[in-house]
Amino acid sequence: MKHRWAMAIDLDRCTGCGACVVACSAENNIPVVGEEEAAKGRLMHWIRVNRYWEEDSPSARAVYLPVPCMHCERAPCEIVCPVYATYHNEDGLNAMVYNRCIGTRYCANNCPYSVRVFNWYDYKWEKPLDEQLSPDLSVRSRGVMEKCSFCVQRIRRVKDKAAEEGRKIRDGEVQPACVQTCPPGALVFGDLEDPDSEISRMFRDPRRFRLFEHLGTEPHVVYLKRRKGAGV
Amino acid sequence: MLDRRNFLKLGGATAFAALFGGCDKIPKKIIPFVIPPENHTLGEALWYASECRQCPAGCGIVVRVSEGRAKKIEGNPLHPVNRGKLCARGQAALQSLYHPERLARPFALTGPRGSGRFREISWEEALSLLLGEMKKIRGKAPTPLLMLTEPMRGHRNLVAARFMRAFGSPDRVAWDPFGQDAFLAANEAVFGVRDVPEIDIARTRYLLSFSGDFLETWGSPVHYARAYGAMRQDRATVRGKFVHLGPRLSMTAASADLFLPIAPGTDGVAALGIAHVLVKEKLTAQAIGASALWNEGLKEFTPEVVAKKTGASPRVLAYVAREFAGNQPGLAMAGNGAAGCTNGTFNLACVALLNVLAGNAGMPGGLSFPNRVAAFTRYGAEAGLLAPPPESGYPAVRGAVGKMRSGGFRMALLSGSTNPAFTLPAALKFREALLAVPFIVSFASFLDETSFLSDLVLPVPTFLEDWGDDIAPAGHSGEAVTLSQPVVNAFHDTRSMADILLAAAKELGGEMRRALPWESFRECLEEAYRGTGKPWEDALREGGFFSLAPGPSRATARASGPALPKVAEASFEGEAAKYPLVFHVYPSTSHYDGRGANLPWLQELPDPVSTAVWRNWVEISPGTAKELGLSDGDGVIVASPSGSLEAFVSLHPGVAPGVAAMPLGQGHSHYGKDARDRGGNPFSILPAREESVARGPAWQSTRVSLTRAKIGGRLVRTAHPEGQWKIGNVM
Numbered sequence: 001m002k003h004r005w006a007m008a009i010d011l012d013r014c015t016g017c018g019a020c021v022v023a024c025s026a027e028n029n030i031p032v033v034g035e036e037e038a039a040k041g042r043l044m045h046w047i048r049v050n051r052y053w054e055e056d057s058p059s060a061r062a063v064y065l066p067v068p069c070m071h072c073e074r075a076p077c078e079i080v081c082p083v084y085a086t087y088h089n090e091d092g093l094n095a096m097v098y099n100r101c102i103g104t105r106y107c108a109n110n111c112p113y114s115v116r117v118f119n120w121y122d123y124k125w126e127k128p129l130d131e132q133l134s135p136d137l138s139v140r141s142r143g144v145m146e147k148c149s150f151c152v153q154r155i156r157r158v159k160d161k162a163a164e165e166g167r168k169i170r171d172g173e174v175q176p177a178c179v180q181t182c183p184p185g186a187l188v189f190g191d192l193e194d195p196d197s198e199i200s201r202m203f204r205d206p207r208r209f210r211l212f213e214h215l216g217t218e219p220h221v222v223y224l225k226r227r228k229g230a231g232v
Numbered sequence: 233m234l235d236r237r238n239f240l241k242l243g244g245a246t247a248f249a250a251l252f253g254g255c256d257k258i259p260k261k262i263i264p265f266v267i268p269p270e271n272h273t274l275g276e277a278l279w280y281a282s283e284c285r286q287c288p289a290g291c292g293i294v295v296r297v298s299e300g301r302a303k304k305i306e307g308n309p310l311h312p313v314n315r316g317k318l319c320a321r322g323q324a325a326l327q328s329l330y331h332p333e334r335l336a337r338p339f340a341l342t343g344p345r346g347s348g349r350f351r352e353i354s355w356e357e358a359l360s361l362l363l364g365e366m367k368k369i370r371g372k373a374p375t376p377l378l379m380l381t382e383p384m385r386g387h388r389n390l391v392a393a394r395f396m397r398a399f400g401s402p403d404r405v406a407w408d409p410f411g412q413d414a415f416l417a418a419n420e421a422v423f424g425v426r427d428v429p430e431i432d433i434a435r436t437r438y439l440l441s442f443s444g445d446f447l448e449t450w451g452s453p454v455h456y457a458r459a460y461g462a463m464r465q466d467r468a469t470v471r472g473k474f475v476h477l478g479p480r481l482s483m484t485a486a487s488a489d490l491f492l493p494i495a496p497g498t499d500g501v502a503a504l505g506i507a508h509v510l511v512k513e514k515l516t517a518q519a520i521g522a523s524a525l526w527n528e529g530l531k532e533f534t535p536e537v538v539a540k541k542t543g544a545s546p547r548v549l550a551y552v553a554r555e556f557a558g559n560q561p562g563l564a565m566a567g568n569g570a571a572g573c574t575n576g577t578f579n580l581a582c583v584a585l586l587n588v589l590a591g592n593a594g595m596p597g598g599l600s601f602p603n604r605v606a607a608f609t610r611y612g613a614e615a616g617l618l619a620p621p622p623e624s625g626y627p628a629v630r631g632a633v634g635k636m637r638s639g640g641f642r643m644a645l646l647s648g649s650t651n652p653a654f655t656l657p658a659a660l661k662f663r664e665a666l667l668a669v670p671f672i673v674s675f676a677s678f679l680d681e682t683s684f685l686s687d688l689v690l691p692v693p694t695f696l697e698d699w700g701d702d703i704a705p706a707g708h709s710g711e712a713v714t715l716s717q718p719v720v721n722a723f724h725d726t727r728s729m730a731d732i733l734l735a736a737a738k739e740l741g742g743e744m745r746r747a748l749p750w751e752s753f754r755e756c757l758e759e760a761y762r763g764t765g766k767p768w769e770d771a772l773r774e775g776g777f778f779s780l781a782p783g784p785s786r787a788t789a790r791a792s793g794p795a796l797p798k799v800a801e802a803s804f805e806g807e808a809a810k811y812p813l814v815f816h817v818y819p820s821t822s823h824y825d826g827r828g829a830n831l832p833w834l835q836e837l838p839d840p841v842s843t844a845v846w847r848n849w850v851e852i853s854p855g856t857a858k859e860l861g862l863s864d865g866d867g868v869i870v871a872s873p874s875g876s877l878e879a880f881v882s883l884h885p886g887v888a889p890g891v892a893a894m895p896l897g898q899g900h901s902h903y904g905k906d907a908r909d910r911g912g913n914p915f916s917i918l919p920a921r922e923e924s925v926a927r928g929p930a931w932q933s934t935r936v937s938l939t940r941a942k943i944g945g946r947l948v949r950t951a952h953p954e955g956q957w958k959i960g961n962v963m
Contacts, residue, residue: 012471013461015447015487016840017821022323022833026304032832035846039948043836043845051843051951053885060885062486062841128723131301131330135275180306183317183454184447184461227464227471228489 001168003091004192004220005150007179008202009066011226013186016064020047020178020187027151027177029133029140031123044117046148047178063226066187068178069094069115069148070211070219077107077116085145092220093150103143112212116147150189151176171197192220274299280719281308281775283702285649285695286321287824288383288408288622289452290704292775293318295696295719302326302696302720307454308775311714313707314454321824322454324833328694329723331830333904334677335691336724345667346685355725359732361688363739365671366399369642370740375401378632378641378669382648383408383625386618386701386713387756388730391748393617395733398747403641405632407648409655409825409896409915410449410568411624413928414576421577421797422584423593423788425601428622428706431565433459435597436472438555438562440506442499442583443478443569447487448840449819450567455707460487473559475552477502477544478569479816480851480893481886483840490552493888494542496814496932497802499570500579503586504530505538506553510589515557518591521793525585528796543888561597562590568818572932573802577925581797593788602709606783619703624928629656630920636665643671646682647692647729649827653681654900654913657929659874660920675729678830680903693718693726699754701761701776710782715757717772728753804935805919806873811935813856813892815872817914823897829907830900839895842882843951848898848911850938851884852891860938867943870894870912872934874919877912880947881938892936
């Protein structure tokens with residue numbers, strides 16, 4: 001069964017609330033770095049919500065842009081990894097093998113979207129906060145690069161279940177943590193191989209654009225432009 | 233992961249699991265292979281339904297539990313309030329369950345009050361201390377017992393209220409810093425119903441928001457955010473338009489198509505300006521028949537007059553009025569910023585008036601007043617205890633503070649995450665008054681500013697380990713009662729406040745025992761919902777009763793039609809010469825009233841507007857900064873007539889001129905190492921003033937000055953103030 005997982009982010013719905021960021025932290029064992037490290041730009045979030053100001057005071061407008069890993073079809077990070085720690089899997093995901101990573105950080109350097117984060121330390125979960133850690137994926141150690149995996153553990157879980165029940169995966173059955181929680185429903189996830197899926201429909205939306213489209217990375221995350229109502 | 237369809241399917245498998253909610257006896261380290269619990273397969277997660285209590289909205293949740301440990305919280309797809317969705321605060325609640333600084337044992341004070349010297353005691357000792365003190369004051373007239381809690385709903389509230397009544401004390405106070413007093417009063421004046429309406433954002437075509445923060449903290453944010461998404465993109469041919477007026481471009485305002493900065497406290501006047509155009513140009517059927525309003529004084533509020541007061545352009549106001557009338561159904565709503573001024577009820581009544589003039593009441597895409605108490609009519613006069621109106625309780629708090637100071641109380645029972653020693657204005661001197669009470673008992677999970685002052689601290693379960701029931705104040709039309717159950721075994725040796733009160737009542741005997749006849753709170757709940765037609769186990773599995781027959785919506789039209797609200801101007805403490813800026817405060821999107829500040833996930837979640845983490849800041853517009861000679865990142869002292877604090881300046885292009893804005897929630901002096909020393913507490917420099925009609929707290933009622941000062945550290949923001957990318961290049 002072939003899949004091509006993709007995400008669409010409707011900026012006309014996104015309110016910038018940050019629920020996706022915390023949901024992702026809870027799902028993916030993402031460490032908390034503290035104020036000092038945050039000041040050095042070392043937040044470990046796999047998804048961030050960028051805020052831009054459009055125009056100047058007083059008619060300023062804020063625009064929110066949630067940025068997970070784009071899971072590029074032609075990923076600039078993959079070709080520079082000397083140890084094949086970051087690779088393209090059979091579903092079109094840009095995946096990481098933590099055990100291979102030797103921490104050159106070439107991939108982060110080559111990522112135009114700055115979505116890769118590096119474990120500068122062995123981050124600690126003060127006991128008993130570690131009780132919350134998800135058993136579905138590892139806690140990464142120092143010197144290892146990490147990033148959004150489209151919640152590959154959730155994809156696997158659904159795949160196993162569908163295989164067990166001898167059926168196809170239903171549209172909307174796989175939902176990464178960010179998509180699941182998004183209150184206004186701005187994030188949509190699905191399989192592009194299924195032409196009738198919600199995600200395929202959104203990929204055909206005329207509002208569609210990709211981040212840094214001119215770089216030719218062919219991201220699997222598309223954005224739908226925020227529409228402007230009739231202004232004054 | 234868990235969609236509605238799947239959830240229903242899963243239901244069968246987890247029925248048994250849900251039934252045994254809190255009973256998995258799994259030791260901390262070892263998973264027993266030999267005799268595993270009946271419902272447990274190694275490596276297979278179970279989902280338990282419950283309710284989130286991170287804010288008063290009452291969203292349903294399902295919690296993924298692996299090997300007896302809670303791993304992830306998600307929204308309950310069946311729950312009418314949030315339909316599977318959850319906000320950042322709800323997601324982060326797991327960290328309070330497994331927080332390193334959670335209270336695991338009862339503590340008794342050994343040093344002087346406020347010294348923080350406590351010793352661990354056993355539950356036996358703690359309960360005998362509690363009962364000993366209770367017996368001492370029992371039967372005294374008037375009964376010198378105070379109970380000050382967060383607002384409670386459902387049977388938790390019933391137990392607390394019956395306990396106090398049987399004890400003979402009238403002093404049961406529930407404190408909510410963001411209670412909706414002004415909203416209730418305005419709805420009573422305009423619609424004749426003292427309640428929170430159901431707001432149908434999803435089907436509206438035009439949303440007019442006055443200082444609203446409904447997408448972040450006001451009312452039921454997840455419910456409204458979900459509806460907001462639907463309003464924008466769920467309909468094939470209609471995209472609802474959203475216009476926001478207010479003193480600050482909040483996260484909510486950032487989603488608006490049009491943001492109009494107006495001076496603080498002028499929301500009501502702005503609404504009247506729009507109403508003026510509606511009536512003058514006879515834009516709606518209701519406006520044509522509103523000549524009485526016109527003659528009562530609406531004719532004075534021409535867009536020009538309004539523009540002078542608010543700072544918005546008259547042309548734009550008239551345009552918005554015409555658009556609002558031309559795109560029905562439309563909605564006008566107001567939030568904390570408008571309600572928290574000294575003229576809050578006036579502001580909200582004017583906004584409600586817009587809904588009347590546009591004919592929105594009772595319409596799809598408008599607002600309606602369902603009868604949410606209908607589910608509890610079998611309780612007769614006590615029904616109101618199960619679904620109390622979302623008031624702040626401020627007048628009662630002020631009364632209690634006075635009585636504490638004059639020695640009227642011998643004992644105080646404190647509970648809840650609203651943390652009065654932190655969230656009450658310092659000018660009220662709550663701390664000093666509380667210290668005059670000889671014996672203070674706190675039911676708490678953490679040592680916050682309030683429980684720190686107690687003589688006896690009793691550790692309670694977090695909501696993930698507790699039983700309960702609830703009816704959400706908004707987001708459904710009365711058809712839903714939520715149940716909460718322990719999703720994991722109690723992680724520490726804790727007892728819930730309801731259970732302790734029941735145990736105390738049993739010990740005290742007599743009338744108290746008759747009022748509270750149950751052995752445990754769980755028994756009380758099971759008994760209450762027996763005979764509702766749906767088996768208790770099924771209800772627990774689904775998270776509650778979601779298909780009750782809703783009571784009929786209440787009529788909204790007053791016979792005489794609404795009168796023009798009595799015009800009131802917002803007043804601000806401090807002279808403009810000494811304190812040049814009006815102080816606008818808003819609940820933090822991460823920490824709400826401060827309860828989220830001890831959770832690392834929320835501290836590290838960048839604020840949506842300033843993108844700051846781990847610290848407090850004060851926002852001013854670039855123009856104001858220029859006048860004051862300040863620049864981005866400067867340390868300043870924010871001084872009001874009631875106090876001062878230190879903060880970093882964050883330039884914000886969407887703040888009205890002459891306004892300084894600051895989020896509430898940071899600035900703890902206790903409450904754990906993640907919450908402590910994160911800047912000043914803005915509550916502490918607010919005056920102890922009331923809103924003029926409904927008597928709720930008037931948070932937006934002071935002026936401040938900013939003076940440059942050298943303060944340690946710096947404000948960490950994830951976005952460079954210049955923007956790391958230009959938005960134009962990205963698209």
